[in-house]
Amino acid sequence: MSQTVDVGTPPAPPQDERVAQRSTLGRLMARPEIGALAGAIVIFIIFFIVAPPFRDASSLATVLYVSSTYGIPAVAVALLMIGGEFDLSAGVAVTASALVAAMLSYELSANMWVGVVVALVAALVIGFINGYLVVKTGIPSFLVTLGTFFMLRGLNLAVTKIVTGNVATNAVDDIQGFELGRKVFASTFNIGGVGIRITLLWWILFVAIATWVLLRTHVGNWIFAVGGSAASARAVGVPVNKVKIGLFMTVGFMAWFTGMHILFDFNTVQSGVGLGNEFIYIVAAVVGGCLLTGGYGSVIGAAIGAFIFGMTNQGIIYAGWNPDWFYFFLGALLLGAILLNNFIRSRAEASR
Amino acid sequence: MTTTAETKTETPLVRLTDAGKNYGNIIALQGVTLDVGASEVTCVLGDNGAGKSTLIKIIAGLHQHTNGSYEVEGEDVRFSSPREALDRGIATVYQDLAVVPLMPVWRNFFLGNEVRKGPAMDIAAMRKTAKQELLDMGIDLRDVDQPIGTLSGGERQCVAIARAVHFGAKVLILDEPTAALGVKQSGVVLRYIIQAKERGLGVIFITHNPHHAYPVGDNFLILKRGRSLGYWTKGEISMGELTGLMAGGAELEELTHELEEAGAESSGLREVAHVFEQEVAELHVGGQPTPPSGNIEVKRDPTQP
Numbered sequence: 001m002s003q004t005v006d007v008g009t010p011p012a013p014p015q016d017e018r019v020a021q022r023s024t025l026g027r028l029m030a031r032p033e034i035g036a037l038a039g040a041i042v043i044f045i046i047f048f049i050v051a052p053p054f055r056d057a058s059s060l061a062t063v064l065y066v067s068s069t070y071g072i073p074a075v076a077v078a079l080l081m082i083g084g085e086f087d088l089s090a091g092v093a094v095t096a097s098a099l100v101a102a103m104l105s106y107e108l109s110a111n112m113w114v115g116v117v118v119a120l121v122a123a124l125v126i127g128f129i130n131g132y133l134v135v136k137t138g139i140p141s142f143l144v145t146l147g148t149f150f151m152l153r154g155l156n157l158a159v160t161k162i163v164t165g166n167v168a169t170n171a172v173d174d175i176q177g178f179e180l181g182r183k184v185f186a187s188t189f190n191i192g193g194v195g196i197r198i199t200l201l202w203w204i205l206f207v208a209i210a211t212w213v214l215l216r217t218h219v220g221n222w223i224f225a226v227g228g229s230a231a232s233a234r235a236v237g238v239p240v241n242k243v244k245i246g247l248f249m250t251v252g253f254m255a256w257f258t259g260m261h262i263l264f265d266f267n268t269v270q271s272g273v274g275l276g277n278e279f280i281y282i283v284a285a286v287v288g289g290c291l292l293t294g295g296y297g298s299v300i301g302a303a304i305g306a307f308i309f310g311m312t313n314q315g316i317i318y319a320g321w322n323p324d325w326f327y328f329f330l331g332a333l334l335l336g337a338i339l340l341n342n343f344i345r346s347r348a349e350a351s352r
Numbered sequence: 353m354t355t356t357a358e359t360k361t362e363t364p365l366v367r368l369t370d371a372g373k374n375y376g377n378i379i380a381l382q383g384v385t386l387d388v389g390a391s392e393v394t395c396v397l398g399d400n401g402a403g404k405s406t407l408i409k410i411i412a413g414l415h416q417h418t419n420g421s422y423e424v425e426g427e428d429v430r431f432s433s434p435r436e437a438l439d440r441g442i443a444t445v446y447q448d449l450a451v452v453p454l455m456p457v458w459r460n461f462f463l464g465n466e467v468r469k470g471p472a473m474d475i476a477a478m479r480k481t482a483k484q485e486l487l488d489m490g491i492d493l494r495d496v497d498q499p500i501g502t503l504s505g506g507e508r509q510c511v512a513i514a515r516a517v518h519f520g521a522k523v524l525i526l527d528e529p530t531a532a533l534g535v536k537q538s539g540v541v542l543r544y545i546i547q548a549k550e551r552g553l554g555v556i557f558i559t560h561n562p563h564h565a566y567p568v569g570d571n572f573l574i575l576k577r578g579r580s581l582g583y584w585t586k587g588e589i590s591m592g593e594l595t596g597l598m599a600g601g602a603e604l605e606e607l608t609h610e611l612e613e614a615g616a617e618s619s620g621l622r623e624v625a626h627v628f629e630q631e632v633a634e635l636h637v638g639g640q641p642t643p644p645s646g647n648i649e650v651k652r653d654p655t656q657p
Contacts, residue, residue: 222464233463237464
C-alpha cells in the first residue's frame with residue numbers, strides 16, 4: 001500500500017474547508033425528514049393559534065397518544081419502504097393479532113400471555129409469508145400484500161363470528177395476566193398532572209432503536225441498498241431476500257404490538273377495525289421523507305409524519321372545525337410531501 | 353500457490369487454455385486461450401454475441417467451463433459461485449450493477465463489507481478509508497457523504513473499481529466499463545485502469561471499442577461468434593489491424609451493399625449505408641479514428657441529389 005500513485009491531484013485541505021462550510025446548512029437541508037419537520041412546526045403553530053384547547057398540556061398528551069398508535073407501526077412501515085417494499089396488510093394485521101390473542105386466551109381459558117405470545121408468532125408468520133411471496137415470486141409487494149390484506153380482512157370477520165358468534169371478541173379483563181398486559185401495553189402515568197400513555201414511551205424507544213439500526217449498523221446499510229438497487233446489493237454479496245423478509249416480519253412485530261395495545265386498552269376487539277390504517281402508516285412514512293420507490297427515507301421522519309397526522313386529527317376537533325374535512329387535509333399533506341420528495345430525489349440523483 | 357515459478361516468467365494470475373463452454377449442444381464459447389499476469393491488462397474485444405459475457409461469467413464464477421482448463425495462479429480451478437472467485441481475488445465490476453445511486457459514496461464503498469465495531473459500524477473509519485482509497489487512485493471527492501448518483505458515470509465506475517481493489521482483488525474483470533460513457537468520461541476510466549495496473553493488479557478489460565483497448569492493453573483477445581480470432585501481445589498487432597479484425601472489414605462491406613439495396617427508396621438508410629462505406633474505406637487505409645460525423649455530411653452532399 002505504500003506505493004500509491006500520485007497523479008498530481010491538488011492537496012485536500014482547501015477542499016475540506018469548503019465541505020465544512022457546506023455541511024452546516026447543506027447537510028441539514030439534505031436530511032429526508034426536514035420537510036416533515038417544517039410542516040409539523042407550521043401545523044403546530046396554526047392549531048396553537050386557532051384552537052385554544054390545543055394549547056393545554058393534556059391536549060398535547062392526547063395528540064401524542066394518537067400519534068403513537070399510528071407511529072409505532074409506521075416505524076416498521078418506514079423501514080420496509082426504505083427497503084423498497086409496501087405492506088398493505090399492516091392495518092388488518094394489527095386487528096388480526098389482537099383477535100388471536102383475545103380469542104385464544106378466552107376460548108382456552110389460558111393465561112392472557114399465552115394468547116399474547118401466540119399472537120406474536122401469528123403476526124411474524126404473516127410478515128414472513130408476505131416477504132417470502134414477494135422475494136420468491138417477484139410479484140410487486142403492492143399486489144401480494146393487497147391479497148393478504150383481503151384474506152386477513154375476511155379471516156378476521158369470519159373466524160371471529162365462528163368462534164364468538166359475534167363481530168367482536170368477549171371481554172378478557174378477568175383473565176389471569178390481563179393486569180400485567182395492561183401495564184405493559186396500555187397503562188397511563190402522571191407527569192405534572194398530565195396523563196401520559198405508555199405507548200408514547202414505547203414509540204420513542206422503537207424510533208430510537210430503528211434509527212440506530214438504520215444509520216449505524218451494517219443491517220441499516222443493507223436496508224438502504226436493497227431498496228435503492230436490489231441487483232447492485234446482490235452483486236456485492238448483500239443477502240437481499242433475508243433483508244426483505246426480515247423487514248416484512250418487523251412490520252408484523254409492530255402490528256402485533258399495536259394490536260396488543262388495542263386489546264389491553266379496550267378489553268374487547270372489534271373484528272372490522274383497522275381497515276384503512278395501513279394507508280395512514282404509509283402516509284406517515286411518505287410525509288416523513290420515505291421514497292415510494294425505496295432506498296431513501298428516515299424513521300424519525302415517519303415519526304414526525306405520524307405526529308402531523310395526530311395533530312391534524314385532534315386539532316380539527318379542538319378548533320371546532322367540521323371533522324369531515326380531515327381526510328381532505330390528509331390528502332393535501334400527502335400530495336405536498338410527494339412533490340417535495342420528488343424534488344429531493346431529483347437533486348440526489350442529479351447526474352443520472 | 354506452492355507451485356510458483358520464481359524464475360524468469362511468473363505464473364499468470366489467470367490463465368485459460370483452450371477453454372470453452374457448451375450449453376447442451378449449443379457451443380457458446382470455444383478454444384479461448386488468454387492469460388493475465390500481475391500488472392498486465394488483457395483486453396477482450398468482440399461484437400455483440402461474440403461470447404464476451406460467457407467468458408466473463410466463466411472467469412467470475414457464474415458459469416463453469418466445459419472444455420479446456422482454467423487456472424488461477426497456476427492452480428486448476430472450477431468455481432461454483434462468484435463468492436468463490438472473489439475469495440481467490442477475482443472481482444468483477446459490472447457496468448450497470450456497480451453502485452446504489454441514492455446511497456452516499458462511503459456506504460456504497462463498504463456495502464457488503466462493512467467495518468464493524470461491536471454491533472455497530474465504525475463509520476468514522478469507513479469514511480476516512482473510502483476518501484483515502486479514492487484519493488490514492490486519483491479521485492478527489494469533495495465529500496464522501498454525497499449520494500453516489502451525483503457523481504458522473506465514469507466516477508461511479510471508478511468507485512466500484514476502487515472498492516474491488518480495496519477488498520483485495522488481484523484480478524479485476526471490467527465489463528464494458530466505457531460503453532455508456534462519453535469521450536472524457538471514458539478517459540477517466542481508462543486512466544484508472546492504468547492505475548490499477550500500476551498497483552500490481554491484473555485487469556481483464558472487456559470492450560467493443562479498439563480505440564479504448566489499444567492504449568491501455570498489453571494483450572488482446574478478439575472473439576467472434578464464440579471463437580477466438582486470435583491472441584496477440586501489443587508488439588504483435590497494430591491499432592489498425594486490431595480495428596480491422598474487430599470490425600470485420602469484409603463483413604462491413606457486405607452490410608453496406610445490403611443497406612444500399614434495401615434503402616433505395618429511403619434516404620435515411622442510404623445515409624447509413626454511406627457512413628458504412630466511409631468506415632470500410634478507412635479500414636483499408638489503416639484504421640485511423642473515425643472522422644466526426646460532420647465530415648461525412650459534407651462528403652455526402654455532392655453524391656446525393
